Amino acid sequence: MVVFPLATPGGRLRAEENSGEGRDMRFSLITLVAVLAALPALAETAIKVTYLRELAPPRAVLSNLDPVPEDLGVAGARLGTADNMTTGRFLGQSYALAEIDVETGGDVLAAARAALAESPYLILDAPDETLLAIADMPEAQGALLFDVSSGSDDLRETECRTNLLHTAPTLSMRSDALMQFLQSRRWTDLAMISGSRAADVDFADALRRSAKKFNLRIRGEKVWAFDADMRRSAAQELPVFLQDLRDHDVLVVADETDDFARYVPYNSWIPRPVAGSEGLTPVGWSPVMEQWGAAQLQSRFEAAAGRDMSPKDYAAWVALRSIGEAAARTQACDPATLRAYMLSADFALDGFKGRPLSYRDWNGQLRQPIAVTAPRAVVAMAPLDGFLHPVSELDTLGLDRPETLCTAFTE
Amino acid sequence: MRPLLLSLLLGTALPVQAAEIWVTNETDDTISVIDTDSLEVIRTIPTGERPRGITFAQDGSVVYICASDSDAVQVMDPDSGKILHNLPSGEDPEQFALAPDGRHLYIANENDAITTVVDVDNRTVVAQIDVGIEPEGMAVSPDGRIAITTSETTNMAHWIDTGSQTIFANTLVDPRPRDAEFAKDGTELWVSAEIGGTVTVFDVATQTQKAKIRFSIQGVHPDLIQPVGFGFSADGKTAFVALGPANRVAAINAETYEVEDYILVGRRVWHMAFSPDGTQIFTTNGVSGDVTVIDAASREPIKTIKVGRFPWGAALRPVPGAGGSRNMIQASLPAN
Incomplete structure (x- = not known):
């Protein structure tokens, strides 16, 4: 009771x-x-x-x-x-x-x-x-x-x-916020690594959709699926793991369970900023x-x-x-x-x-609004300047009314 | 005895004194002093941490500064820039208003949902009044009988009877009320609402809404039109309202409540102060770190003055030899 x-x-x-x-x-x-x-x-x-x-x-x-x-x-x-x-x-x-x-x-x-x-x-x-x-x-x-x-x-x-x-x-609001920021910086060539858990797969899907929406390219993708058999630490393993990705401006990570992403910054093969679940993160609050x-x-x-x-x-x-x-x-x-x-x-x-x-x-x-944050400062608040909308600029984040598949609210 | 008083006593001619606008720089922990003739910063004075609200005693003898992160209202000698003492302000003071008696300071304690009333003469807390969350705007009616606190998260104007120091009315306003000012000899109360994007005019006698003023600027999203600080022209006929990230000041006809002009200023404009004759308006532009000088008659910006980081509050230093300050000086000279 x-x-x-x-x-x-x-x-x-x-x-x-x-x-x-x-x-x-x-x-x-x-x-x-x-x-x-x-x-x-x-x-x-x-x-x-x-x-x-x-x-x-x-x-x-x-x-x-x-x-x-x-x-x-x-x-x-x-x-x-x-x-x-x-x-x-x-x-x-x-x-x-x-x-x-x-x-x-x-x-x-x-x-x-x-x-x-x-x-x-x-x-x-x-x-x-x-x-x-x-x-x-x-x-x-x-x-x-x-x-x-x-x-x-x-x-x-x-x-x-x-x-x-x-x-x-939603995942799409957060991924849209990140992609708006990257587009505003003209950092449009991306590589992505994602975890294999369901939440990671969903976030990776959202990031792909947002990249397309805001005209960014994901030029290479890999799935981080290493199991307990790995004989070395993630920090040692990552540079080699990332070696064969095509050149990119930003390395995007989808790791919503907070498993491996913390080891990605500075452990990349080429020196690139990290964004997504680590580094530059789009969040509802910080x-x-x-x-x-x-x-x-x-x-x-x-x-x-x-x-x-x-x-x-x-x-x-x-x-x-x-x-x-x-x-x-x-x-x-x-x-x-x-x-x-x-x-x-x-x-x-x-x-x-x-x-x-x-x-x-x-x-x-x-x-x-969604905050695009670094660990110690807000880098930008989305929606960013220049992403316009006829009704509310906040509706540039996530699925908008014309795209919605929800009918229950209007019936 | 201060030099000015001495010169009056001796009957010597006063030099023509330019007025000063004092601006608090929230993240520099300083005050920038602007000369209203040269329109330049002539002094920079260190303060406590995160200075925001600023106001002078009517006779200009001291200036009160809300040093929010020092949890103090500082009392400064404006001539020397020295902190004379702190008032028992309560924690995190943000804004305040000095009653017409020059003695009671009404202070908003932002983190404690309290309005603290301090007697500035004997430096004691007269009362602490429970108000809504994040009290911000403060005003005292010209007759000194009503004090107002607005609370940003509770979205209310609290009406305080200064005789009993208790709340006698609460009125809901639009989201995130910021500034409150009495107008028309205390018959009207104006309250700005930052997130609501409006200014509400109340009839003071009945505490009921008389008008609601809305804003619309071509090319600026309504969400970004955020009314914050405001003030009235010397004749009381025009209200000037800072619109925050819309980077504009609105000029409102105080009789018809119609918005007549939008004046482009610096980024995220917070508060303002007027020159002694009311011909110039000085706005604090938080993000751009400067002050815009507006010509009140033509409603055109005429100069931008670089100050410290995140300028927030602004106050006119009472000019010795003019208005109320002269009366004060004469009153203190019985033999004159």
Whole structure:
């Protein structure tokens, strides 16, 4: 059972309990977080949101330098809830966040059902199949779900669902951002190496499509598929591996599981900059962003979570803030009203990226600038100057309305 | 006793003094002082870290500087450039407004969602008021009875009763409100919204919206028209609004609320200050690191002045011997 504690004075309340309800449900942990109004007496409407996470199996990667934070994503949702609370206290609106983790192999649908019984607002951090399965549940019809984890274009196109909005950028938005930048520099001859895992293959596909869209050439490709039999380190192996690629301006790497890409810079056969999953990376958020007020969000997040803000934290923060912004403007708390407002032309969210954020009304994807970043600085913000669009320059990133395969939103 | 006062006492003729525009350079940790006659930088003064908001005491005796990353409002002697002391400002002060009494400074503490009210004379915190997230714009009504804080992420103007130092009204504005200014003898409040791309005019008596001003510039995407700092001409008939990355200042008819002109300035224009007679406007252009001088009558840019990196705030140093400062000097001379 998901329990939302009622507002009591005194700031942040945290409760943990093990749920024994239902033998088929395996919630390892239910954490309930409610951020409470300074003046609970003013609270007239309460909006409850659940952050539901299906824990991913541990990944085997070459380096353990960057462990995945346990509160990845959730920390962004917590900050978004706190931000909503601050605004809400002036409007008589309060917010509560419940957090549910489901172990790999656990009954995530049962967890979603329990959450939806309590609240129609669900933030989902889960594999694509789970996202779709939850969106298709009878209990989810009329609810408002946010995907903060998937970059899949299919999920916004052939598999789009009207009750599922996406705050994470798509792979194609990110690859378009990178290619816009490379084209603006006239670095148009590329070579690409990609991993062999599904996420790597998908990103490589997106990069190929974007290269074509912005008139760049990928002159050579190789797949990094070395197994444990490799007797030397990646650093030693890479120069030789890259030796037979045709000359290029930039070496593009597709390694979305963060396996081998960190060893590519400076280990190439010829001296070329590295871009893609390493080096110059297109991301929805990065700790190096500071313009457009981003420094304020970074410091608020760092103070609350004790670490840097990652793209998934940002996606979760934006989802919560979308709910908060829509509720503040409409003075409503039902999902139909909030969804309609979010998809309308009136919705404009300040996301600290220099342009108002909004949702594409044809597939529920958040329109947003993409940062093209080096490890210590933002190199460019896409859309870059000169990439024009009749409606919104942000729609030069990712699949645009005329190309969409999603029909559910317009039917 | 300061030299100027001495010269008045002795009855000697004052030399003609040019006015000065003081500009804070956010990433250089300096102030550039521009002479309004020669239109050149005549001094560069070191400050605390990340100086943004800047304002002078009415009599010009001190200048207040928000040194955001030093978590201090610094009080500087404008003659010597020396920091006299810091005020207990709260953390990360960004903008502030000095009440007409010259004594109460209303400071936005950006990271703490707090407005701090400081008594500048005895250097104590009078009140701390909970406001929305990222408070930014600050204004005090001409009669001193209302203070305004805008909060950038909460998207509100908070109306503070300066008698009780409590909020008596909150009004939603468009996304990322930045600057707030009272107009027309305090009967109107204007608030700019950076991401919303608008300026909203409120009726102060009822706190209700009176007008909303929108902008449109050929060849500039609407997303990039981001109203931030603004000010009014001396006669109050024209508002000049800095439009951020649109690299323009809009001239608005303050009676009809119609945008009459767009004036091309430097890149990412933030704030502005007016020359003493109001004929010239000095805009801080953050990205290009310069100040554009606009002729207010013709609404044409007439000069670009290189300053430090990321110029942000701008303030006119009160000219000794003119306006309010003269009154102050006379008032302090009982035998005169």
